[in-house]
Amino acid sequence: MRDEDFTVAIIGRPNVGKSTLFNRLVGKRLALVDDQPGVTRDRRVGTGRISDLVFTVMDTAGLEDATDDSLEARMRRQTEIAIDDADLALLLIDARAGVTPLDSHFAQLLRKGATRIALVANKCEGRAGAPGLGEAYGLGMGDPIPISAEHGEGLTDLYDVISEAMADCGVGPVFKADPREQDIATSTDLEAVDGVEGADAEQEKVQIGEEGRPLQLAIVGRPNVGKSTLINRYLGEDRLLTGPEAGITRDSIALDWSWEGKSIRLVDTAGLRRKARVEKKVERLSAMDTKRAIDFAHVVVLLLDARDMLEKQDLTIARQTIEEGRALIVAANKWDLVEDRAAALQKLKDRLQTSLPQVRGVPVITLSALEGRNLDRLLKATFEIFDVWNRRISTARLNEWLHDKLETHPPPMVSGRRVKLRYMTQAGARPPTFAIFSSRAADALPEAYVRYLANGLRDDFGLEGVPLRLNIRQGKNPYAPKK
16 A cells, blocks of 8 residues: 655766665666766656655656756756645765765755755765765754665664655655556656456456556657647646757656546657667667657557657657557657648658558647647547557457458468468457467468458458457367377
8 A cells, every 4th residue: 555645856966876765666677877967857757666655756857056047057946846746855965976066055945945955965875975975964954864776785773764754744654565456547657568368358347447557648749849838838837847958858758647537658758860860868768668658558649740750760650669569659849930831741641541551540630839729639549549559359240340351351371272361260369369270380371361451350350450460370280199
């Protein structure tokens, strides 16, 4: 059982180990970690645990001494919001680097606020952090808590501080965390249950998007197409950093939300550039994080810039989504800036039909995230394509359909022998997966005939716009000697 009434924010200057501590508390490698300062930019929220304490924990961007309209200043404002929302703020310093002027500056500012502050000295493993730990007393914020976020040392002392703060806030009693608990409400957990078949799939279909698991909706695309702006518009607040700079978002941020009573987990992702242009390690880590978001999503929205639609990189992202078996929606953002809209829309649909024939009929939505146009249309299309992605067809209907197809267009002869297709069933959903049992091996049936069957399935059972897998299997010969 969890108590989410208590929130802990991890704050500090860049590169003191905030994301490392966040990952340690949530028990997963959710936040990107690198030696380069300033990797974290957006607030990330998760469920933290220390022994029997369970609380909400926020990772924040490094505090910068900037108050203008620069990216650093916008990051600082996001961190200030996190501090205001927190019941306890952990001011993290690097004990090996000692107390810096920036640490002292922010300690003075934090003391003036209403949020309870605890001073935490990170990187205290070994003797190298001892001098910095001694300097931390000079900040006048009480006894510093020595920890090593990377090695998990000092969590007992951190437990005492958080437990005391929770008691002072009237949060409790503290419940024992169940290690078997599946935390499906945490905004940073991107995992989804896939490969469910039969009645279990039907049950999962009912639960997702309603009172059970939220529908995982990942927003992907090239840098600076408006992914964070779109999610901010849905949430009704500036929850994610936005701006004219390309590549502001670095790691995938998942946020729980609801639309018309349906639970949705919106996942903002880093912009994906061509591999040849990716040079920095952080960008490679961001690309891997985005790929993971696609892998665990139910529906993926490929967001395009309407002024420069469906470039080679857009098609690469779309093919990755299809190969993973996710439901895909193509959304053209900044539609208000397009002059000849009819021509642009027709060009986009023609390009999709030519370049992505494997998902014929993929939904195309035009919108403006900045002005809030057609945002409900996108969500309506999301749940419609999700239902298609989950669709199951009875074996009786499939075999009746297969019989009609074979009579209309029988399989061609291969090496002078007719290929017999005997039986068909749906092996799974998400995406729809079918198995046809044949008298010959799968490679004996021409690819063109397999496409004929796949297109027939799409047309006759309303499976357009989603990946479809059709497997030809060779049935066992009952007269063959057993091995």
